[in-house]
Amino acid sequence: MDAICNWWNDLMSNDIWFYLLTTAVKLVIMFALILAFVVLSVWIERRVAGWIQDRPGPNRAGLPLFLLQRFGSKEKQPLKDVLHFFGIPETSRIARLCTWLRLDREIPTFGLMQPCLDGGKLFLKQETTPSYVRKLYFIVAPMLVLGPPMVAAAVLPFASCVDTIYGSISMCVANLDIGPLWIFAISGLSVYGLTLAGWSSNSKYPFLGGLRATAQLISYEVAMGLSVIPLLMMFGTLNLQSIVQYQADNGWTLLPLWGEGLSLQRWVMMLPLGISFLIFVTCVFAEANRTPFDMAECETDLVGGYHTEYSSMKFASFFMGEYAAMVIGSAVVVTLFLGGWSIGFGADAALASYSQWLAVLCQTLMFIVKLLAFIFFFVWVRWTLPRFRWDQVMKLGWLVFLELTVANIFLTAAVLYFVK
């Protein structure tokens, strides 16, 4: 036992191994979180859509009890057998509670099984690759769409730091000093996936869809990059962990209510930052290729856009890529504008002084809550607004957003210089 402890101590005292091991653990957590959120956001999308449209949405896909052969078929009142099996009287409070929860029919999962079953279905579908496509690019394209959002997530902090006896662990996979740049650089790569998918399909509708996607993503990438510059000017750093730490200490970007946030400068800064926020959120919508910016796969004129010719898991990759982009986009907005993992009102420091591990746990939960709230907003917009036309989107991107963001940078500089 001692030998193992010593070996562990030695291992963790070595800086390189400490770094590798903690990163591996964080990597697994982050990857699992993102994938879980992709599935979850599909479910949220459907449930919220159902709620908005006065229909139930997916709430039926529970686990029927008769699947468990042990307890017999649906007609044979499985609940009775279950109760009998555990020796609970049928008139007891537990039994009545189970009936009230409709446990006599199935184990309720609130439809959460639906996305899982959908995934299973797509996985088992027959894969058809048309004979006229460019095979290599056709296969590479879905990977290029799904991959970048996952990689981009590496720099997103999901909680603050923890000091251990071996050293401090920062709760993000890669604590890079070029956070936002990394995200833009990597998520920009997914354009290649869409372009390749459209071109390699060798068919007209996907081709048009691919062209539209490329044009749209590139033009919004510009406005998106420019719109965060006022933020970076204020924070004075590109490290996302320090940005969030600053927000935790001095008020969120859009909620400066504590610390330095109460200064005049921060309140005047709300104007340029508000403009930045609006533009950035719009660009995130455009980047994620969602309504009202989904002309790349706009159903009514391009059938399916760039993924028309895809089937089975390749189609699912596009589908998941879209949702992954949505999750990452939401996470970036939350990190930059809504305080990231910070609980706010000075609660972070207080919690951390009590127990750092508890603080990290609470902060992760806070991050998830904010993320979910923003995903809800995404879905809400999708089911409310009609779709733009392609040329209007391009006009908005190049003629409105670009000018506005550039002017916003000058405005920010003026505010930072004159208002002390």
Add this chain to the structure above:
Amino acid sequence: MWPQVAAYPQFMNTTKFIQVPDAASLAMDYLKNDADDRGELVTLNVGPSHPATHGVLRLKLVIDGEEIVSCDPVIGYLHRGMEKIAENCHYNQFVTYTDRMDYLAPMSNNIAYACAVEKLLGWELPERGQAIRVLCCELSRISSCFLGTGVYAMDCGAMTAFLYAFEEKERVHNLYEQICGARFTSSYTRIGGMTRDLPKGIEKQILDFCDSALRTVDEMEKLLLHNKIFIDRLVGVGVITKEMALQNGMTGNNLRASGVKRDLRKTNPYLGYEKYEFDVPVAEEGDCYARFQVRMEEIRQSVRIIRQVMATMPGGPIWVQLDKGILPNKKDAMQGIEELIRQFMVSTECVNAPAGQVYFAAENPKGELGFFLDSQGGGIANRLKMRSPSYCTLSILPELLPGHLVSDVGAILGSFDFVQGECDR
């Protein structure tokens, strides 16, 4: 927008449908024109099975990038030879085929057809029969307009408004079910009457439906009509001038959206429409937005008519009171030989129509649905020609689409609210 009309005058006149210039000759025209650099032209096949075409319409588009250079609509994928069928079955038997024409407003077709045959016979329904027919016409108009506006919203990407509209359409179908026993293919009318009278207690349900329909119209207007994206997509898109509309024989809402105040219920009233007070919504602009607005307003007016019908619903019989041509009471047929013979004769040979020709047109949700009957006597038409509004509406496409973007195809097609079942017959 580029001057496509001047370059291809043949679009404007008689040769449309038959000769649409092919991609090669168009490309030659472009190459001669050095002033603007055109890319390679691509032929894009939209349909026959495509989300934007609402059925089985096929469009052969020639596009230059995203811009449409020419459009060649191909129809007939849903052709079932209805006019020929009409020559081989008697008048009552053909009623079921009229359901399948404009399948979004089956009642209107039934009624228009029955009225046409009754005009040939010179019959006039008793007042209650007429009122019930007006009620059914307006119910189906509401149903069709809700579908038209809802699906149109979906064409523009607003899914939710579509489902709101469908909820109301569902209510109309529930009423249909109570009135005639079927939800979709109603086959409600017979020559000289209807299959059955209104069921008891439906008055309150119809009035409740009127309230909820108005609520939904208001809701949809709030959701869409003031939406910047929606306005940007529709205003000034697919503009049909008064002259173009009249040239192509457009009727109904599409014509009224172009500024022509023509409604058969007002100009030559049938079924006692002159007794009811309602306005004819007209718009001047002739673009997609105007058509959408007119359709929304149409629902309001229909609700107004239904309320009046329900308030003044007369009692009495619903069938023409004659000794020949209409079915006897079932009870009488079981007991009297005269009635039994009559039942047999009506079932097998229908009415004994006089020889002659007659044209009757009704204001249907999609436009003017006309039936031209040529009779040589007896219970079977010698020839039945239908004037279907969707067919005329679609004829404007080769003239209208060039110059628009591919994204506008869905918006323009949706704004016509056409039904392929009626166009192809």
